[in-house]
Amino acid sequence: MIAMKVKVKLFAAAREIVGQGEVAVDVREGSTVGDVMEHFFARYPKLKGIAGSLVFAVNREVAQRGASVQEGDEVGVLPPVSGGSGV
């Protein structure tokens, strides 16, 4: 298994739950946004509680959970910006 490092940026309610706005995470090569998020959901049940409302970004572009991530990518964890509508 080859590990790679991604930078995860969390905002608003997600940042408060995790306690910091930026976390470096080691994941397996070939991981997806969803795989990166499992790292957080396992440690922060409250974050898992709002998982359905979260929107994700890879390198500042909105991305789906199935999107793959590469070494050095920046993954954004974005709570809803406007009442009900995503980014």
Next chain:
Amino acid sequence: MFEIVEDSLSIERAVSAVSKPTCGAVAIFVGTVRGFSRGRQVSYLEYEAYPEMAIAKMRQIEQEIREKWEVEGIAIQHRVGRLGIGVASVVVAVSAPHREQALEACAYAIERLKQIVPIWKKEVSPDGSYWVGMGS
């Protein structure tokens, strides 16, 4: 001109950034912090942004506007951090040869800002605090 700033917004700076000799109109929108929200008193707001992505999304809004209206300049400034009641949190200025384009494009810009630009606000009130979407 697209900016996320931590200190006071400047309407004059936004207007001068979009003013051109070819323009007959500059439409300005100023969003301010309201002291009440959904029946609750608000003590102050805390705005938080994903600055790099917010600026990219503001540029996307500019592109969308230029496809729909004949406008000259577009400026959006958004403030982040702790903001007291009555303080300006966002300024949008759009210049165009004629007022109809400027007014319509300015209204479009603030609506899209609320939809797609990653900026969040936390309402802090005497009985607790709540993260809300900008459009709430």
